[in-house]
Amino acid sequence: MQMNEGKDLGPVVRWLLTGCVLIACMVVIGGITRLTGSGLSITEWKPIMGALPPMNDAEWHVAFDKYKQIPEYTLKNQHMDMAGFKAIFFWEYLHRNWGRLMGLVFIIPFAIFLRRGLLQGWLKRRTIAILIGGGLVGALGWFMVASGLQDNPDVSHYRLAIHLCAAFTVFGLVLWTALDIREGRARFAGEAGPLGTWVRVAFALLVLQIVWGAFTAGLDAGRIYNTWPLMNGEFMPENVTAHGSLWKDLSDHRDGVQFVHRNLAWLVAAAVVGLAVHYRRERAMAGLWPWLVGVVLLQFTLGVLTVLTQVDITLGVVHQFGALLLLAVVIVALHRTGRAPAVS
Numbered sequence: 001m002q003m004n005e006g007k008d009l010g011p012v013v014r015w016l017l018t019g020c021v022l023i024a025c026m027v028v029i030g031g032i033t034r035l036t037g038s039g040l041s042i043t044e045w046k047p048i049m050g051a052l053p054p055m056n057d058a059e060w061h062v063a064f065d066k067y068k069q070i071p072e073y074t075l076k077n078q079h080m081d082m083a084g085f086k087a088i089f090f091w092e093y094l095h096r097n098w099g100r101l102m103g104l105v106f107i108i109p110f111a112i113f114l115r116r117g118l119l120q121g122w123l124k125r126r127t128i129a130i131l132i133g134g135g136l137v138g139a140l141g142w143f144m145v146a147s148g149l150q151d152n153p154d155v156s157h158y159r160l161a162i163h164l165c166a167a168f169t170v171f172g173l174v175l176w177t178a179l180d181i182r183e184g185r186a187r188f189a190g191e192a193g194p195l196g197t198w199v200r201v202a203f204a205l206l207v208l209q210i211v212w213g214a215f216t217a218g219l220d221a222g223r224i225y226n227t228w229p230l231m232n233g234e235f236m237p238e239n240v241t242a243h244g245s246l247w248k249d250l251s252d253h254r255d256g257v258q259f260v261h262r263n264l265a266w267l268v269a270a271a272v273v274g275l276a277v278h279y280r281r282e283r284a285m286a287g288l289w290p291w292l293v294g295v296v297l298l299q300f301t302l303g304v305l306t307v308l309t310q311v312d313i314t315l316g317v318v319h320q321f322g323a324l325l326l327l328a329v330v331i332v333a334l335h336r337t338g339r340a341p342a343v344s
Contacts, residue, residue: 157218186338
């Protein structure tokens with residue numbers, strides 16, 4: 001692994017892959033935070049001082065009193081006691097502090113590697129972009145939380161989707177950078193032939209599915225129509241198109257959002273399995289095609305089980321993690337079917 005004028009970039013790759021693992025853990029923690037209704041338990045954004053939890057009974061009562069001022073408490077959780085508040089506080093506190101830990105894990109090695117001259121040229125620019133992206137994800141997290149503190153007892157599902165997709169984007173950028181170092185740089189778009197085209201189609205469908213998965217989570221749309229393969233005996237229930245606007249029907253209301261998420265799942269599974277099996281003998285698919293098939297089928301199955309159980313917390317969290325795992329495998333396929341840039 002010799003790049004950047006013969007310097008060994010093995011430590012940089014390990015740093016980046018560690019970052020991928022930390023982001024994956026953050027996705028799991030974020031899923032638990034959402035499904036336990038914990039995301040609005042901390043009503044302030046204090047990037048530095050917020051690292052400390054309430055230290056005594058008086059501070060706990062102050063934090064609880066602030067929570068009592070928001071719509072989630074006044075409209076949904078009026079009967080919550082201090083023990084219940086501490087339970088939801090824990091997950092949001094862990095979520096935020098895991099983000100702080102990730103910031104340290106990215107920033108400190110970055111400074112060390114930069115001083116050692118291991119980050120030069122495109123790699124320096126790329127890692128700076130990763131740092132900026134990570135900070136942006138944190139800011140978007142507060143942007144999401146803020147939408148549930150004034151007039152609405154829930155966060156905006158659009159803002160939730162933006163926050164989640166930003167985290168997935170940073171994950172993809174970190175993984176792509178590690179692949180660039182290990183296997184040589186590759187462009188996302190390129191003259192990669194039919195296989196490359198199909199991988200890009202599958203990737204586009206997967207991105208759409210992740211967006212509508214976030215909409216489904218934000219609207220709790222998985223808690224209705226808990227049958228499979230039909231939605232309470234119908235392919236498209238009347239409520240899917242009952243609100244007068246096709247865009248709002250399919251993106252702003254639970255019935256339409258679940259309808260899209262269900263049917264995109266079929267398209268994603270068909271595209272990924274189809275390309276993996278059809279092109280399994282291609283060099284780019286060597287050792288990868290079974291992963292594509294296995295992960296997409298596992299994710300499809302998890303989605304079905306999540307719906308059938310009215311979003312069991314464990315299944316819901318694993319399903320969200322499965323989306324990230326599938327994204328990682330598809331990104332590897334994208335990288336293998338990319339084209340080396342003309343200028344390094």
